[in-house]
Amino acid sequence: MKLCTFEIQTPIGKIQRIGAVVDNSQRIIDINFSVAWRLAEKGEVQPYRIADAFAPSTMLEFIQGGDSALEHARGAVHAVHGITKNGVAPKGDRGETLVYSMNEVKLKSPLPKPAMLRDYYTFEKHVSTMFKKRNDTVPPSWYEIPVHYKQNPNSVIGPYDDVRWPSFTEAFDYELELACVIGKQGSNVTAENAYEYIFGYVVMNDFSARDIQRKEMAVRMGPAKGKDFATAIGPWIVTKDEVPNAYNLRMTAKINGELWSDGNSGTMQHSFEKMVEFTSNGETIFPGEIWGSGTVGGGCGAELDRQLKPGDVMELEIEHIGMISNKVVK
Numbered sequence: 001m002k003l004c005t006f007e008i009q010t011p012i013g014k015i016q017r018i019g020a021v022v023d024n025s026q027r028i029i030d031i032n033f034s035v036a037w038r039l040a041e042k043g044e045v046q047p048y049r050i051a052d053a054f055a056p057s058t059m060l061e062f063i064q065g066g067d068s069a070l071e072h073a074r075g076a077v078h079a080v081h082g083i084t085k086n087g088v089a090p091k092g093d094r095g096e097t098l099v100y101s102m103n104e105v106k107l108k109s110p111l112p113k114p115a116m117l118r119d120y121y122t123f124e125k126h127v128s129t130m131f132k133k134r135n136d137t138v139p140p141s142w143y144e145i146p147v148h149y150k151q152n153p154n155s156v157i158g159p160y161d162d163v164r165w166p167s168f169t170e171a172f173d174y175e176l177e178l179a180c181v182i183g184k185q186g187s188n189v190t191a192e193n194a195y196e197y198i199f200g201y202v203v204m205n206d207f208s209a210r211d212i213q214r215k216e217m218a219v220r221m222g223p224a225k226g227k228d229f230a231t232a233i234g235p236w237i238v239t240k241d242e243v244p245n246a247y248n249l250r251m252t253a254k255i256n257g258e259l260w261s262d263g264n265s266g267t268m269q270h271s272f273e274k275m276v277e278f279t280s281n282g283e284t285i286f287p288g289e290i291w292g293s294g295t296v297g298g299g300c301g302a303e304l305d306r307q308l309k310p311g312d313v314m315e316l317e318i319e320h321i322g323m324i325s326n327k328v329v330k
Helices: 031-041 047-054 059-064 066-085 124-133 191-197 210-218 272-279
Strands: 002-010 013-022 027-030 099-101 116-120 148-150 176-182 198-205 231-239 250-255 258-264 289-292 313-318 322-329
Touching: 002 059, 013 031, 013 066, 027 031, 027 066, 031 047, 031 066, 047 066, 059 066, 176 250, 191 198, 191 272, 198 272, 198 289, 198 313, 198 322, 231 322, 272 289
Parallel strands: 116 289
Antiparallel strands: 002 013, 002 231, 013 027, 027 099, 116 148, 176 198, 176 289, 198 231, 250 258, 250 313, 313 322
């Protein structure tokens, strides 16, 4: 499934719900209300209470629900979609809307506040290029372990939101990344079992303030300030069963419609499974964490010696996942 968080206007204000994206991304089916509708159709006397327990209306709680939540969601979405394709979309028992057209809603980050936001450093072409620009060589340890840093989970923005050019930088940059979403709690997980802990995948733009980042890393700290101001994630989470091969996905970035970056996820030195094994060693990982792959080779302006400017529109797209588009404003 393609799982999104969407915002709608109601008489009591704007609210956020989670949905399944269907019909070539033209419609969204409200998962929680659809589960309640299906239960009511089967004669359940308390369909809303059960739906709230098995298919919550927030993405973090839904992911925490594991396979049971996915099973309830798939069944209800399939039932509602079948009726909708053959006629008018059904309504819930209380008259609630089950199906929206995409132009009726605003897509938010699919996981607005991740349990954790980690970013790894796994593409050799990007790593070697950036070390070379610092007149340095790639440390041997980079080939041995999937290193990462932690970012600010409270600064995540949506797939089509504007991103503000921070006042403290003169060197704003994009970074094209594939990210996985952790779906299961665990520790000391082996690489052989790690796939069980991956829930799905998203597109990630790891914005960077390059001048601040250089200063931070010159003293062997960070990056922190140079990264923490914003990270774009979206447009939805594609569950792992719908991604044929996470290690053979074309990854592109266009700036104002011009192709700047063109890479492939298969060039990762360390797989997500290896990340799960290394990170969970002596540490607990939790459902709802988002882990970036690091920038694909050639996937940022700094590698290409090209500069972004205020007003530029960054379109990052990954095969089988989707596209996010963010305008940088100052």
